[in-house]
Amino acid sequence: MTQTAPPTATAPPDDVVPGAEIYTPEFRADPYPVYARLRAERPVVKVRTPRFDSFLVTRYDDAKQALSDPRLSKDLYRAGDTYLAVFGEKARQINTNMLNSDPPEHSRLRRLVTQAFTPRRIETMRPRVEQIVEDLLDRMAPRGHTDFVDDFALRLPLAVIGDLLGIPETDHEEILAGTQVIRTVGTGGRSPQEDRAAIGQAQQRLHAYFTGLVAAKRREPGEDLVSALIAARDGDGRLSEAELVSSAFLLLFAGYQTTSDFLGNAVVALLTHPEELDRLLADPGQVPAAVEELLRFDGSVPVSSFRFATEDLEIGGVPIPAGSIVTVVLSSANHDPELTEDPDELRLTRGSTSHLAFGHGIHYCLGTALARLEATTALRRILVRLPDLRLDVPVEDLQWLPAASAFRGLLALPLRFTPTQGGTP
Template structure:
């Protein structure tokens, strides 16, 4: 075991973007708590399942990036506060208050009532694909589906959704355009500013004419109940918008690649579609869209696996490594849709467990089920290792493209 810091450039390579799991395996063995250094900030990566699960509930690891130390400046930059001051970046009791308010929008009855509409959106998107015999499943399906769903939940007017999607994709795909870093940074800042302005205007419009949507519900919590500030209102709306489509889109892309490169499992799922809910959990364990949980800050000196983590350090819990830990999952690098459902960490753990888990599962089940049912002979149009992906240093693991062919 070593506590020598690993340069991020040595870890986050092009090869890592294609397949990070060999690197994760080496880290679990050689440096399960791995110091990583980069130009923007240094951090410690926790890679084993038991340590990861413990860290996700460790009260010494704070999610409050906006308290003393202003850690958000190191992580997200100076223009981020207006969009990131929300429950994702807070601790109890603030987190408990914000989550309780937001959880109303994800009540089981509300989400189940949405199922027919999600199924309709899925059908409409697939209808456009079917006659062509080929498609880019990211551009044509995986990205627009969750955006259309979260757009309806938030109450974003239909005419605005394409523009909102475009700006969110600027943030999602940052670092992959090949433009100079300064140009890329300026584009992201412009996107953040536009989205902050748009969501502020949306709140104003909904305050004047409320509807049966999440934003109107949050406004009521702000204006009538006084339990949400104006800044929290806008930031929470951004969190729901971005988290509501980003990870689901990336997950569906990753899941389809996993199935298409494991034809025995694809055939199994086609023959036994009732296995789909179980398969979604295994696909999430196998290649999740959020490799590292959102950052935490050590509020005191602490130790994991004999490695000292000084107070003020940024700590990343490597969920995708933990989900491939052979101490918890037999033959973890093999996709097995019949695997006994284990306690994977794909949706997190503890008080920050994914709030939108039921919606994500619904969209994935309806979406992937429709693709397998309606696109016979579905196959990749290029080798999996040649697919354009988000950069290895991105907080998300996902595809920029997913070209496929099938029998029209």
Template sequence: MSTDAVPGAEIYTGQFAADPYPTFARLRTDRPVCPVSGRFDQYLITRFDDARVALTDPRLSKDLYGPEAHYLRFFGPNSAGLNRNMLNSDPPEHTRLRRIVSQAFAPRRIEALRPRVARIVDDLIDKVLPHGRAELMHDFAIPLPMTVICELLGIPAADHGRVLDWTQVIRTSGSGERPPEQERAAVQDAQARLYHYLTDLVRAKRARPADDMIGALIDACDQDGTLSGAEVVATTFLLLFAGHQTTADFLGNAVLALLTHPEQLELLRSTPRLLPSAIEELLRFDGPLPVASPRIATEDVEYQGVTIPCGAAVGVVINAANHDPAHFTDPDRLDVRRVRGPHLGFGHGVHYCLGVSLARMEAQLGLGALLRRLSGLRLAVPLAEVRRLPAASPFRGLLELPVTFTA
């Protein structure tokens, strides 16, 4: 097995953005642990068994903010105020931060939000229903989870628009819509504006306490010192971004998958009880987070006979693992009747998705309402014209999803 690095340009092509799964299949078969060079060098792990082990391997650290300052490789010099959070930390630091936040995502608390989330879903559909057409990313998939997480955090409704604008600048970086220098400047500006906004919001809520998630984080900071002020801001950013990004991309990917598999779409419409299992299958089939957030080898680590050297970055390729034929029968086939299996779409181990209950509820309510209320749903453009996030993006999602339908 070759240990030479593959240039990222040979992997992250336009064709890869449209359909990465043939590339993932080749890597799983020929180079299941593959060094890749590019914007930053990393080793990709693509087989299910290896991925599951790697996600819990203590030798693969999530701490990017130690003495080596690995975060500079991934996020750049302006990101420390936003990204130093539980996603980029190891136990016991991760345990401390997650324990504080996890109470807000307890399943019964999330279930209590169901009527409000259903109302947001219906309001968004009501706005587009009379027109017979919509751009579902802008009109539905993005504002649904963004509205929910902003309300949970306690971000004032009047500020939702500009917060959304800043997060979308970060989300769509690399899309080619601006020259590279302008894009870097735009991303840095959006990060800075978001950081200062959240810092000011935390300060205002400390002065005038509120019964919301930011208020709870401030209490953990002020009453018992379990959070620092900087950690309140960084945790708020993580919850804001993680609380809407992947759900928005999932909804877009799921609708597109169903529109390109019309027999599955009709099966799901005719058998609504399949929706919970269909959500899991759609997540497995084309998940919004193709590669888990980066890990760093703290010593030489061997997988599949390949030595990953100390200090190297490691990317666990979730979407490749979820198409591993060693674990899933006919994995490249979308089957909403598939018995729910042990997919890795929500991660694995201590970094398993904290907001899984909320994400599932939003997905079920959102997708269910779209299928129920928008009959004749179909793409408004040829599939080849559907615009996607760039191939090298850490997210798999759509820039636009134009559709037509009847009320």
């Protein structure tokens, strides 16, 4: 990894960088040298892509400020033509949720969802998470090889969040198909127009599915999260039908895709840093601390969801005109030397850092406890159940998601290990 150079003067505010200069094939495999260069030379820079321009915020202090700045709106409806240019009209029906709202509406939505997403509820999931992990490893262990993404990383969080939301296991493949169309946009050789059409169709199918799920839970409530969301209420009343459907979709996608991609990233990071892996194998009790360092080192959410400037403002001394899109580069902030020493090195014993892998401010990820539970449980058991774990292809042959994707993750992760028989050792 490349170390960050000393800061230089901020680029002129009218300096617009073509996205092609940043989102290269090399960036796709390892974005961190580019982030280091941006932090040093252009820490707040306007980047032009075929669909829209966005100001990238790459330094830790600037990122933390931007994530809590009330002048940067998450309300997509306030963005007007900018919203339509970026997302399209059809996306509105699945975006009526707390992620895409500002106070006081955000406060109301988050308060209602939090009632049904308590730490106590998450802790009751622990035995089920452990069982899912063991079942998946039981299938993998005798073979001695696997595509970790397809056989484990996608399956674990989908099963967990599916249980939490009350999604029948028979529907998991339908959910998987729809979400993967959205996640892997740009990888199928389609034109941008065809990609947008495919995403729109997938969103429509998922919206229809969750509309039906909410209706079914309203008729026959259960112990699941969707039923709890239907019942949740505060002084302002309950979630509307649109808010229920959109919130269920958000919890699925945020609670499943981010964890899935992180698991793959974490395994690659460990396998490409054998001394750190050996240290963890010698002391599995360090797994929770290791998870925090792995989140900082190569998290699955490289950038924040879009924000829109509601008025003229400045970030890092750079003017941001009202109406501009602002993107906080979380992965760059997590590699800023202002956050921690030698940030491009993986050190599982680094200790606590205030990393931004789960965001910051009022939109801080609601599912952090569940993500940590899944990641720590998975890594503990993988280290035991898959001995002599190693990459089955050269690291440079790994296929990552497109450079401009909202996620940092792998399309596939071929692994080999010594096969084992029987149940849990």
